[in-house]
Amino acid sequence: MAGPETDAQTVAAVPAGALDAPRFTLGKLLPWITTPLLLCLMFGIWHVYVEKTGISAFILPPPAAVWEAWKEMIVAPATWDHTWTTIYETLAGFFWALVIGVSLGVALGRMRWLELTLTPFIVASQVVPKVALVPLMIVWFGFGVTPKILIAAVLAFFPILTNTVLGVKSVDRGHRDVMTSLNATRWMIFRRLELPSSLPYILTGMEIGIVLAIIGAVVGEFLGGNHGLGYMLVAKMNAYETDALFAVIFHMTMVGFVFYFAIGAVRRLLIPWHESVARDRAGG
């Protein structure tokens, strides 16, 4: 009978924030030890393999050569021009995918008739291999950044849309009852219930979408123009500079990590209440 009362008082005595204090468990520390070790092992095997087999540097350069090529690459201003071009295309494409994907997703999630009407077209637009549209985009929009932004947007759009629709449809019935019993307006139901409730889903769509946006931008650069990391890759390939080719791939991976962590930061910022964030914090 006194259960919840004593419970309340005991917990209330714990200072705020103490429950969220970081716990330095083995689980939390382990990746910081294993990741460098595994990387060293990987590069070691690579190095030994190149040494022992005497394989041509055109096929597989030793890791040291790739490292030198990357160091040389990142001090060249042109590299950063290419990097910023790819980042700009990715972000611009992702932005439009986000705006259109979320607004259309909210509309489809709310209006059954609209979903039924548009679904065949949306599915059709996804069944088309979208990178096949790249040549068409180049014909229409030339060799500038526009076709790359469009491809990035088209690729990132679908996961954002489907996850938003799922999010809007997954709004808890009990939560809706609360808003109805409080006579909430449609705008407040959206602002205070549907939007926050869908955010975890939208963020999942964004996580998939940002990766696809990079792919879209790079593939666009393969085929047209003379800017961006995709263009750099093709240029290194044509020049038979395999070590530089590896360096560009490494460079792109780094850019990918930045995007990945940025979305993670957005997740922690926007939905600190969500289980996915709470679990990360507890380190489990």
Next chain:
Amino acid sequence: MSASLAAAALPAGNGIDLDGVEKWYGTTDEPVYALSKTDLSVAQGEILVLLGPSGCGKTTLLRMIGGLLKPTRGGIRVAGHDLWPKGARARNSDAVHELGMVFQEANLFPWMNIEDNIALPLELRGVGRTERLAQARALTRLVGINGFEKRWPRELSGGMRQRAAIARALSYDPRILLMDEPFGALDAMTRDAMNLELQRIWMDLGEGGANPAASRKTIVLVTHSITEAVFLADRIVLLAPRPGKVDREIAVSFPRPRSIDLQATVEFVSVVNELRHRLEEIS
């Protein structure tokens, strides 16, 4: 102004009146008769418990009073306002504002901390942030969860979340509290504690006024626990299933505040037994 006149007008004006309310579910091909023609009056300041087996329409009845379901036929008056005015497509907001609802699940919004959850109804009404948070803080004290204002709902136990849900329903000071198996998801011990707490909150809200009975909330509570019904109610309405209908009404006149020990007395047990036998007959 005459105080006696105002007091005399209260019971009729501030309670709930159901006049020939009926509810059919489903399509015209396969209609389900959820609740047959029901007349019911709840007096202002009364705790009325709707008790019955599953399928007796008790939740349907409560959701109709709360305006979440529209009756197929019949009229509902809440604190003197027609809930579904004739010809209007929407609910009468004057009536809705007199109703506070508590559900079986606390239904707190996980993206808002406890005080923002409690203040949500006030936010929807356009009350300023300072004022509504002050009100939320006062309510956390009333329901016994002060100190948890800044917590996320997931950091609270089930009983504490349900306290917050009660505080949210009380935030805009409605005259009527509708509770749909509010403690049904809690363990037996927490449930006993919450029954006592509900009684205390209900009595505390009456204090301070010149006439405590007049400022007390009207509570309609749905449960399938006979003990809970007898412990809390001024009056129990027993519902029978298929189709849902009122079987009988039982007045419960144990003096308040009632303690948990009351549940061991012969008088209490005999009321419980009477209800248990009747429930077995009708379900």
